[in-house]
Amino acid sequence: MKSGKMVKITFLGTGGGRVVVINQLRATGGWILEMDDQMFHIDPGPGALARAREYGVPLRKVTGIIISHPHPDHYADAEMVVEAMTIGVNKKRGVIIGGKNVIKGGEKHRAVFSPYHLNAVERYEILEPGKETKTSNIKIRATPVKHGDSEGVGFVFEGERNRIGYTSDGEYFDGQEKYFTNCDVLVINCLRPRGDSWPEHMDSEQAKELIVKTRPKAAVLKHFGTKMLRGVAEKEAAWIEKETGIRTIAARDGMVLEIKNEKIEISKSGGKGGGSLEGFLK
Ligand SMILES: [Zn+2]
DSSP, rough: OOOTTTEEEEEEEBOOOOOHHHSSOEEEEEEEEEETTEEESSSSOTTTTHHHHHHOOOOOOEEEESSOOOHHHHHHHHHHHHHHHTTTSSSOEEEEEEEEEHOOOOOSOOOOOOHHTTTTTEEEEOOOOOOOETTTTTEEEEEEEEEESOOEEEEEEEESSEEEEESSOOOOOOTGGGGGOOEEEEEEEEEOOOOOTTOOOOOOHHHHHHHHHHHHHHEEEEEEEEGGGTTHHHHHHHHHHHHHEEEEEEEOOOOOEEETTTEEEEOOOOOOOOOOOOTOOO
């Protein structure tokens, strides 16, 4: 991508929740943010390499691996993305940025990267909630989350012209909106539909709350559990859009969103999604 004028986001997965992840009812490869001269792979979960191949993303071009928290649906392929980024650990390049337990390991989860892989990159960094770092010309801020991993974070990426927010996992909490002001695109992990909430995860009622308070140019929902499949996520997105007047998109596996000259467009709509367990578990 040329000279800081475009943003391209490719969704290598839109699945979340145990049943969806284990059975791969939706893919779980994380998402790719190309902004200015950088390419970030965010939360490369199970199948990230295979999905990158499927959706035409050359992972050798990744310049940063960004991980919100050490739950396996967010990091399972992370070391393999290091190998791709460093051409098989032959060339020291790229950065790793993550919440504290991603790098150090926590009480319940181990550190995501081996010393070998941490050593393979130019720089790795723990980013605590509210803290900011910079890689190339992009500022990356960590936002707090209300989720099982208390050291987990969301992120805001701020390039020359655009600002992209990512809630990561977690339920809406009072004041969350102040971290995501003025986003062009806000990516929200929205596990469930409204009226069917689950602790420490967002449902579409809460997503609506966050969207109406932050007013991004567009919001994208992903990380869907079984209750969001078979067209439900699309209905929830349409409901949020109607209630808030803000464009809201239910992501599909392989969907590509671009910002060109301030215009946000879906340049690839991605797969049909909405997998079913019928006949699969027999
Ligand atoms: Zn999680």
